Structures are given as C-alpha cells and as structure tokens.
Amino acid sequence: MASIFMDNLGKVYTGGVRAVTGVNLDIADGEMIVLVGPSGCGKSTLLRMVAGLETISEGSLKIGDRVVNNLEPADRDIAMVFQNYALYPHMTVYNNLAYGLKNRGFAKSEIQRRVNEAAQMLEIGQFLDRKPRQLSGGQRQRVAMGRALVREPAAFLFDEPLSNLDAKLRVQMRVEIRQLQKRLGTTSLYVTHDQLEALTMADRLVVLNGGQIEQVGTPMELYSRPATTFVAGFIGSPAMNMLSSEYLRGLVSAEALSHVPTQADLIGIRPEDLSLAAPKDGEISLTGTLMLLEPAGAESHLHLRFDGHDDMIVARLPHVPDVAEGAKLTFSLPRGKLHPFDRASGKRMA
C-alpha cells in the first residue's frame, strides 16, 4: 500500500505527438482515483505511464517514497487489470494467478495459500483447473482481478476493465470491485470513459481533456460545481444545457439574474433542475415547446424548443408527465441552480 505522487508528468511520443501535459496529482494511500475523459484524452497513456508500460518524458512519478520513473513495470510493485483481461490463454486459471508469484520466487505453499485465498474472495474456486476460454466474460474478469490481488501490490491499476461486459454484469462487477477495493484498502487508479462508472466508484475523480487535467474533486463536487464547460458537458446525463446569458436575460427579469456575474456570457442548466411545478417566489420561469418526450421508466427526458434559441433544451423529470408533443410547457428553475461560465476560456465564473 502506498500513495502515488505525479509531479508535472508529461508524455511526448517519438515523432512529437504530445499525449499528456503537466499532470500534477497526489493520490493518498488507499484512495480510489478514477481517470475519466473522452477517447484520446490521454487517460490510458497516463495509466500506462504509472504502470511502466510507457516511458515518462517529463516530470517525476513517485510510488510510496521511491521515484519510479526508470523502474521496470515488475519493480514498481503495481498490478494491472487490462481491458481485454490479458489472461494467458494456455495456462489454467490457477497458473494464471500463480504466474506472477512464481516469477518472484515465492514458496509453493505460499503461492497456494494466496491463490486459494483470492479464488475464495472472488468465488472462482471451482474454475481453478479451467483454461480462460472455458470461462464466461464475467468469470474472466474475476480471474483478471484475482491475478492482481494475489500479488498484494502497493497499487491497483485498472484500464477500462468493465467495458467488455454486458450492461447488467457491468453494474454487478462495478459494485464488487469497489467493495473489494474498500475492504483491502489498496490505492487504485481506474480508467474509464463511462461517466456513471466514474461517478459511482471514485473517491476522487480526475477529468482529462486533451492530455491535461480539467478538474479534480469528489464526484459530487464535480457534479454540482463543474470548473469548466468541458466538465459540465462531460459529467451528467443528459448533458448540461448551455444558453447564452444574453438570450436568458431577454427571457427573465434582470432581478432574477442579479447574482450571475455580468462577464459570464454562458449559462449552464442541469436538465434535472427544471421542473414542471408552478414557479415559486424567486424562481425563474421558462416556457418552451415540447418536441419529443422520451420516457425512460422511472424518469423522462423532455426535448424542448425555446423561441429564438437554436439548440434544443433537455429537461429531466423524475416521472413521465401526461403531456402531448407540441404542447407549450412552463418550467421553473431555482436561481441558485444556474452555472455561469466564460465562453472564451470555458472557465466557471462563480
């Protein structure tokens, strides 16, 4: 177990392509950090730099109190779970788990003890004699976890480990990985492009964009106070609505927007902050035409057109309202729920 310190980490590939720039991040012992971002944002590269599978071009990386920049992956005391699991197809599950321990010269009895312990923890005890191809996707995922567990490393690295599973299994494994990580208290770095996975699993969330950190914080911090328009658009589904403040000022009274900084020319509104209830005192009232109603079981998404606004506005209601498409609907919105941004820099204004 250990903390991880990234000091101004950067990665430039031979040929000059820059993948990661100036990443500063301190990961506390036992913390679960989730790296999230769109494809090509450098999250996997950053993870692989920590693993030692990519060289580090700039900055320094410390695991525990050792600078590991120039150490081989095997000497960094980390374990990694790969997206395709990377199980050795010609070895039994037992040998897959034991391989890393054998290479490190553990005694046979110790290997047996650790493998059995991990197998029991992950409920794969009855598969130990099988080859990976005889296992289902979920079972393979468990074996991949087991291979990381038996090593008892300082840190776990996960590279989109759930993206090859079906939706139901993904939720189940998500819960199991998180429970296991909490119980073992092992420092973990988890890469995903799935924002729901990111929000539910992370102690702290790191949003990456174009190889740089956009924002670091707890899931709820990022959700309720996104620091940039990128984070605002990336975290939350459906994505945050963006309106120009000029347009909004034309719709509602100046008094209702008095707390919004005047330089803020872009206003974000979360779809779930709009409600069909009659506006109470001090609430903003907005009227739009319902273009499409998407019922989603317990909730519904309403796609609305506001006069004079090009993009559709989405509202998310915790029920499915009994309204017809084409109807004019009036929504209320608490004043404190506006997210003011500067359009040019994308930065939050207050």
Next chain:
Amino acid sequence: MQTKRMTFSSKWLPYALLAPQVIITLIFFIWPASQALYQSFLRQDIFGLRTNFVWFDNFNRLFADPLYLNSLKVTLVFSLGTTFLSMSVALLFAVMVNRMIRSRDSYTTFLVWPYAVAPAIAGVLWWFIFNPSIGIMPYMLKGFGYDWNHRSSSTDAMILVIIAAAWKQISYNFLFFLAGLQSIPHSLIEAAAIDGASRFKRFWTIVFPLLSPITFFLMVVNVVYAMFDTFGVIHATTEGGPAQATNILVYKVYRDGFVNLNLGSSAAQSVILMAIVIVLTVIQFRYIERRVNY
C-alpha cells in the same frame, strides 16, 4: 457447417464443370501413381527383354538392403536437421523483426526473397560458398583450424546439404512465425512484464507456447519439404555422396531408376515415399486443429 445446394438446369453441366480438375488429377497424379504401384511389382532382366511379376519381392529386397536402410537413416537426419535449423533461424529472425516498428516491412521483404530462388540455384550457391578448393567458407574455417571437405567427410556433406536446404525454407517459416507473433495480443506480454517475467522468460512461457499451433504446422510442412522437395539441392551439391552419406530417399529413387535403370526397385521406393506422404498429410489434417493450445 452449412452447405449450399446448387440446382443445375442441365444434368451434364456439373460434370462438365468438374471435368478439367478431374482430368488433370487423373492424368498427372492417379495414372502415374498407379503405374508406379504396378511397376513396383515387376522386375526386368538386365537387358530389358523380359519382365516378371514378382509380387512384393522388390519391397522385401529393399528392406533387406543396407544401402536402403542407410538412406532411410540419412533422410531422417537430413529432414530433422533441416527442419530444426530452418525453423529456429526463422523464429529468431521473426522475433527480431517483430521488435522493429518502421523498418519491419523492408526487413520482411528482404527475408522473403530467398524463397523465390530455385532449389537448384540455391544448391549451386552453396556449392560455391562451400567449395573445398575455391569456396569462401572452407577458407575461413581453415583459419579456425578446421579442414572442410564435403567430398570426403560425410559429416561435412550432411551439414552442407542441411544448410543449403534450410536456407530457402527460412523465408517461408519466417513469414508464418511473424504472422503468429503479430497475432499475440500485446497486452499479454505487458501483463507478463508486470508479473515480473524477464524478456527471456516471457518468450519461453508466454510467446512460444502461444505459437505452438504454428510451430506444429511448420514442422509437418518442413519435414515434407526436406523429404520430397530437396532433390535439386542434393543434385547440385553432393549428388548423394560421399559414400551415400547424403543419399536421401527421393534422390535414391532417381539414382536407382534413371541412372541405374532398376525401375522395379525405384518404383517400389516411390510407393514407400507415397505412403509416407499420405501419413504425414493425415497427421497434418487430423492433429493440427487439436494441437491448438488454447
């Protein structure tokens, strides 16, 4: 497996479409093969005036003939040696080329070239290189104190034909090994690296076992090549000598039949070769799928 059923309007059309292939097989394979089979039961007198039907006597004589038994042994050594040499060198090249990124394609092209060289030309090439009086290799070996002469030393002769035969096959094996290496997911190697396996250990515990289906396939192909396709190499270098040391079965068929004109014995030998090909082909088709390791 599902098969599609075709319906033809004319009853004769399907037969007409099959005819070219069937005719070629009949004329160039079935007919000569049956001739060989028939002749293997015949024996001519020395002037070719009388021909007797002798049943299996040609075969009986062969297996009692120390020269034929020697040829069997020589063939075994030669084909195993050629297979091992060409496969191990090809694997070494494939592993090294696989580590290149940009230069990979050019290396591959250069390494495949020898495959386009005719066996006889390859034989002549090696004949020159190893020629005891004018060759560069004997000259260099002399510097190390070794007196190379494949005209008098049977070991030297065997080494020469193995090198000459393996050289050409390296290209073929190299291509298969390279394709095999490229089909191994890179994450497996990375996982093994994280699992603390050295480069050497990663190769022998992960890469090599995963190549085993290809290795097995190439082994059969190479044995077949060494046993049946190397006539030109032998003919251009040692002509089976010295003292039968490199007289492999295929070369002996030619010598006994067309040089010594013992057609009955030569036919019997080719029937035995045919049987060996059939066995090897069966092995290849029956076990190649099953030997897949994962």
